[in-house]
Amino acid sequence: MRKLLFSVVVLAGTWAFLGPKAGASVLNPFRHFFEHHEPVKPKTxxxxxxxxxxxxxxxxxxxxxxxxxxxxxxxxxxxxxxxxxxxxxxxxxxxxxxxxxxxxxxxxxxxxxxxxxxxxxxxxxxxxxxxxxxxxxxxx
Ligand code: HEC
The missing domain is CATH 1.10.760.10 (Cytochrome c-like domain)
Structure with a gap:
Protein backbone atom coordinates (compact mmCIF):
# COMPACT_ATOMS: atom_id res chain seq x y z
CA MET A 1 0.00 0.00 0.00
CA ARG A 2 2.78 2.38 0.90
CA LYS A 3 4.57 1.43 -2.25
CA LEU A 4 1.50 2.14 -4.33
CA LEU A 5 0.97 5.54 -2.67
CA PHE A 6 4.63 6.37 -3.22
CA SER A 7 4.54 5.56 -6.91
CA VAL A 8 1.32 7.52 -7.35
CA VAL A 9 2.92 10.57 -5.76
CA VAL A 10 6.09 10.19 -7.81
CA LEU A 11 4.18 9.70 -11.03
CA ALA A 12 1.79 12.55 -10.35
CA GLY A 13 4.69 14.83 -9.46
CA THR A 14 6.65 13.89 -12.53
CA TRP A 15 3.62 14.31 -14.72
CA ALA A 16 2.82 17.69 -13.20
CA PHE A 17 6.31 19.00 -13.85
CA LEU A 18 7.16 17.30 -17.10
CA GLY A 19 3.67 17.40 -18.48
CA PRO A 20 3.59 21.12 -19.09
CA LYS A 21 6.93 20.97 -20.90
CA ALA A 22 5.83 18.04 -23.02
CA GLY A 23 2.88 20.17 -23.94
CA ALA A 24 0.25 17.50 -23.42
CA SER A 25 -0.73 17.97 -19.82
CA VAL A 26 -4.05 18.92 -18.26
CA LEU A 27 -1.94 21.50 -16.43
CA ASN A 28 -1.47 23.36 -19.70
CA PRO A 29 -3.67 26.24 -18.61
CA PHE A 30 -1.28 26.76 -15.71
CA ARG A 31 1.90 26.27 -17.63
CA HIS A 32 2.89 29.90 -17.29
CA PHE A 33 3.60 29.12 -13.63
CA PHE A 34 6.24 26.63 -14.67
CA GLU A 35 7.77 28.35 -17.61
CA HIS A 36 10.55 30.82 -17.53
CA HIS A 37 9.55 34.22 -18.77
CA GLU A 38 11.78 36.25 -21.01
CA PRO A 39 11.62 39.86 -19.92
CA VAL A 40 9.99 42.12 -22.48
CA LYS A 41 12.73 43.18 -24.86
CA PRO A 42 13.36 46.90 -24.55
CA LYS A 43 13.28 48.89 -27.75
CA THR A 44 16.66 49.74 -29.19
C1 HEC B 1 1.46 51.02 -54.22
C2 HEC B 1 2.55 51.79 -54.73
C3 HEC B 1 3.25 52.76 -53.80
C4 HEC B 1 3.94 52.46 -52.67
C5 HEC B 1 4.15 51.08 -52.04
C6 HEC B 1 4.46 53.70 -52.17
N1 HEC B 1 4.09 54.73 -52.97
FE1 HEC B 1 4.63 56.68 -52.76
N2 HEC B 1 3.49 57.17 -54.37
C7 HEC B 1 2.80 56.27 -55.17
C8 HEC B 1 2.10 57.01 -56.21
C9 HEC B 1 1.23 56.42 -57.30
C10 HEC B 1 2.38 58.38 -55.99
C11 HEC B 1 1.84 59.58 -56.78
C12 HEC B 1 0.59 60.07 -56.08
C13 HEC B 1 -0.10 61.17 -56.83
O1 HEC B 1 0.49 62.25 -56.94
O2 HEC B 1 -1.19 60.93 -57.31
C14 HEC B 1 3.28 58.44 -54.85
C15 HEC B 1 3.81 59.61 -54.35
C16 HEC B 1 4.75 59.67 -53.34
C17 HEC B 1 5.41 60.90 -52.91
C18 HEC B 1 5.21 62.29 -53.50
C19 HEC B 1 6.14 62.43 -54.69
C20 HEC B 1 5.93 63.72 -55.43
O3 HEC B 1 6.56 63.88 -56.50
O4 HEC B 1 5.16 64.57 -54.99
C21 HEC B 1 6.25 60.54 -51.89
C22 HEC B 1 7.17 61.47 -51.10
C23 HEC B 1 6.12 59.11 -51.69
N3 HEC B 1 5.21 58.61 -52.59
C24 HEC B 1 6.80 58.39 -50.74
C25 HEC B 1 6.58 57.05 -50.49
C26 HEC B 1 7.18 56.35 -49.39
C27 HEC B 1 8.13 56.94 -48.36
C28 HEC B 1 6.73 55.07 -49.45
C29 HEC B 1 7.02 53.93 -48.50
C30 HEC B 1 6.61 54.11 -47.13
C31 HEC B 1 5.85 54.96 -50.61
N4 HEC B 1 5.79 56.19 -51.21
C32 HEC B 1 5.25 53.80 -51.02
C33 HEC B 1 2.77 54.90 -55.02
C34 HEC B 1 3.35 54.20 -53.99
Whole structure:
Protein backbone atom coordinates (compact mmCIF):
# COMPACT_ATOMS: atom_id res chain seq x y z
CA MET A 1 0.00 0.00 0.00
CA ARG A 2 2.78 2.38 0.90
CA LYS A 3 4.57 1.43 -2.25
CA LEU A 4 1.50 2.14 -4.33
CA LEU A 5 0.97 5.54 -2.67
CA PHE A 6 4.63 6.37 -3.22
CA SER A 7 4.54 5.56 -6.91
CA VAL A 8 1.32 7.52 -7.35
CA VAL A 9 2.92 10.57 -5.76
CA VAL A 10 6.09 10.19 -7.81
CA LEU A 11 4.18 9.70 -11.03
CA ALA A 12 1.79 12.55 -10.35
CA GLY A 13 4.69 14.83 -9.46
CA THR A 14 6.65 13.89 -12.53
CA TRP A 15 3.62 14.31 -14.72
CA ALA A 16 2.82 17.69 -13.20
CA PHE A 17 6.31 19.00 -13.85
CA LEU A 18 7.16 17.30 -17.10
CA GLY A 19 3.67 17.40 -18.48
CA PRO A 20 3.59 21.12 -19.09
CA LYS A 21 6.93 20.97 -20.90
CA ALA A 22 5.83 18.04 -23.02
CA GLY A 23 2.88 20.17 -23.94
CA ALA A 24 0.25 17.50 -23.42
CA SER A 25 -0.73 17.97 -19.82
CA VAL A 26 -4.05 18.92 -18.26
CA LEU A 27 -1.94 21.50 -16.43
CA ASN A 28 -1.47 23.36 -19.70
CA PRO A 29 -3.67 26.24 -18.61
CA PHE A 30 -1.28 26.76 -15.71
CA ARG A 31 1.90 26.27 -17.63
CA HIS A 32 2.89 29.90 -17.29
CA PHE A 33 3.60 29.12 -13.63
CA PHE A 34 6.24 26.63 -14.67
CA GLU A 35 7.77 28.35 -17.61
CA HIS A 36 10.55 30.82 -17.53
CA HIS A 37 9.55 34.22 -18.77
CA GLU A 38 11.78 36.25 -21.01
CA PRO A 39 11.62 39.86 -19.92
CA VAL A 40 9.99 42.12 -22.48
CA LYS A 41 12.73 43.18 -24.86
CA PRO A 42 13.36 46.90 -24.55
CA LYS A 43 13.28 48.89 -27.75
CA THR A 44 16.66 49.74 -29.19
CA UNK A 45 17.48 53.46 -29.52
CA UNK A 46 17.14 53.12 -33.29
CA UNK A 47 13.49 52.25 -32.86
CA UNK A 48 12.73 55.22 -30.60
CA UNK A 49 14.49 58.04 -32.44
CA UNK A 50 14.08 58.73 -36.14
CA UNK A 51 17.18 57.73 -38.06
CA UNK A 52 18.44 57.53 -41.61
CA UNK A 53 19.19 53.82 -41.12
CA UNK A 54 15.64 53.05 -40.05
CA UNK A 55 14.37 55.10 -42.97
CA UNK A 56 16.46 53.14 -45.41
CA UNK A 57 15.30 49.83 -43.96
CA UNK A 58 11.66 50.88 -44.18
CA UNK A 59 12.12 52.25 -47.68
CA UNK A 60 13.36 48.87 -48.91
CA UNK A 61 10.44 47.09 -47.30
CA UNK A 62 7.59 49.45 -47.98
CA UNK A 63 8.40 51.84 -50.78
CA UNK A 64 10.87 50.27 -53.18
CA UNK A 65 8.26 48.08 -54.83
CA UNK A 66 6.58 51.13 -56.35
CA UNK A 67 9.20 53.88 -56.23
CA UNK A 68 12.20 51.78 -57.24
CA UNK A 69 15.36 50.71 -55.41
CA UNK A 70 17.06 54.06 -55.92
CA UNK A 71 13.95 56.13 -55.68
CA UNK A 72 14.06 56.57 -59.44
CA UNK A 73 10.47 55.45 -60.00
CA UNK A 74 11.49 52.12 -61.51
CA UNK A 75 9.59 49.90 -59.10
CA UNK A 76 8.66 46.41 -60.21
CA UNK A 77 5.02 46.93 -59.35
CA UNK A 78 2.94 48.36 -62.12
CA UNK A 79 0.02 50.19 -60.58
CA UNK A 80 -3.47 48.94 -61.44
CA UNK A 81 -4.20 52.32 -62.97
CA UNK A 82 -1.34 51.83 -65.44
CA UNK A 83 0.51 54.83 -64.04
CA UNK A 84 3.97 54.63 -62.48
CA UNK A 85 4.92 55.82 -59.03
CA UNK A 86 6.93 59.03 -59.35
CA UNK A 87 10.68 59.16 -58.89
CA UNK A 88 11.65 60.42 -55.45
CA UNK A 89 15.28 61.22 -56.13
CA UNK A 90 14.76 64.54 -57.84
CA UNK A 91 11.87 66.22 -56.13
CA UNK A 92 11.38 69.92 -56.69
CA UNK A 93 12.18 72.22 -53.74
CA UNK A 94 8.57 72.41 -52.65
CA UNK A 95 8.13 68.63 -52.66
CA UNK A 96 11.32 67.93 -50.78
CA UNK A 97 10.51 69.88 -47.63
CA UNK A 98 10.13 67.75 -44.51
CA UNK A 99 6.57 69.06 -44.13
CA UNK A 100 5.51 68.06 -47.63
CA UNK A 101 7.15 64.63 -47.41
CA UNK A 102 5.73 63.89 -43.98
CA UNK A 103 2.25 64.88 -45.08
CA UNK A 104 2.47 62.92 -48.33
CA UNK A 105 3.74 59.75 -46.66
CA UNK A 106 1.29 59.93 -43.77
CA UNK A 107 -1.82 60.75 -45.80
CA UNK A 108 -1.09 59.24 -49.19
CA UNK A 109 -2.66 60.38 -52.42
CA UNK A 110 -4.32 58.41 -55.19
CA UNK A 111 -2.41 55.12 -55.50
CA UNK A 112 0.06 56.26 -52.85
CA UNK A 113 -0.97 54.42 -49.68
CA UNK A 114 -1.84 56.27 -46.48
CA UNK A 115 1.15 55.13 -44.46
CA UNK A 116 0.01 56.60 -41.14
CA UNK A 117 -2.24 53.55 -40.92
CA UNK A 118 0.77 51.27 -40.43
CA UNK A 119 3.77 53.48 -39.67
CA UNK A 120 4.31 55.59 -36.58
CA UNK A 121 5.73 59.11 -36.35
CA UNK A 122 9.30 57.92 -35.77
CA UNK A 123 9.14 55.65 -38.80
CA UNK A 124 7.71 58.35 -41.04
CA UNK A 125 10.30 60.89 -39.87
CA UNK A 126 13.00 58.34 -40.61
CA UNK A 127 11.66 57.88 -44.12
CA UNK A 128 11.69 61.65 -44.60
CA UNK A 129 15.36 61.75 -43.54
CA UNK A 130 16.17 58.97 -45.96
CA UNK A 131 14.27 60.51 -48.87
CA UNK A 132 15.94 63.87 -48.34
CA UNK A 133 19.32 62.14 -48.41
CA UNK A 134 18.72 60.48 -51.79
CA UNK A 135 17.27 63.65 -53.26
CA UNK A 136 19.67 65.35 -55.63
CA UNK A 137 17.71 68.59 -55.90
CA UNK A 138 17.24 69.07 -52.20
CA UNK A 139 17.85 72.74 -51.57
CA UNK A 140 16.45 72.81 -48.07
C1 HEC B 1 1.46 51.02 -54.22
C2 HEC B 1 2.55 51.79 -54.73
C3 HEC B 1 3.25 52.76 -53.80
C4 HEC B 1 3.94 52.46 -52.67
C5 HEC B 1 4.15 51.08 -52.04
C6 HEC B 1 4.46 53.70 -52.17
N1 HEC B 1 4.09 54.73 -52.97
FE1 HEC B 1 4.63 56.68 -52.76
N2 HEC B 1 3.49 57.17 -54.37
C7 HEC B 1 2.80 56.27 -55.17
C8 HEC B 1 2.10 57.01 -56.21
C9 HEC B 1 1.23 56.42 -57.30
C10 HEC B 1 2.38 58.38 -55.99
C11 HEC B 1 1.84 59.58 -56.78
C12 HEC B 1 0.59 60.07 -56.08
C13 HEC B 1 -0.10 61.17 -56.83
O1 HEC B 1 0.49 62.25 -56.94
O2 HEC B 1 -1.19 60.93 -57.31
C14 HEC B 1 3.28 58.44 -54.85
C15 HEC B 1 3.81 59.61 -54.35
C16 HEC B 1 4.75 59.67 -53.34
C17 HEC B 1 5.41 60.90 -52.91
C18 HEC B 1 5.21 62.29 -53.50
C19 HEC B 1 6.14 62.43 -54.69
C20 HEC B 1 5.93 63.72 -55.43
O3 HEC B 1 6.56 63.88 -56.50
O4 HEC B 1 5.16 64.57 -54.99
C21 HEC B 1 6.25 60.54 -51.89
C22 HEC B 1 7.17 61.47 -51.10
C23 HEC B 1 6.12 59.11 -51.69
N3 HEC B 1 5.21 58.61 -52.59
C24 HEC B 1 6.80 58.39 -50.74
C25 HEC B 1 6.58 57.05 -50.49
C26 HEC B 1 7.18 56.35 -49.39
C27 HEC B 1 8.13 56.94 -48.36
C28 HEC B 1 6.73 55.07 -49.45
C29 HEC B 1 7.02 53.93 -48.50
C30 HEC B 1 6.61 54.11 -47.13
C31 HEC B 1 5.85 54.96 -50.61
N4 HEC B 1 5.79 56.19 -51.21
C32 HEC B 1 5.25 53.80 -51.02
C33 HEC B 1 2.77 54.90 -55.02
C34 HEC B 1 3.35 54.20 -53.99
Missing amino acids: PQEIKPSWALGQKLYVRACESCHGPKGNGEGFWGLPTGEKAPALNHLNPRESTPEFLTQMIAQGKGMMPQWSLVLNRVQIESLVQYLRSINTQDTN
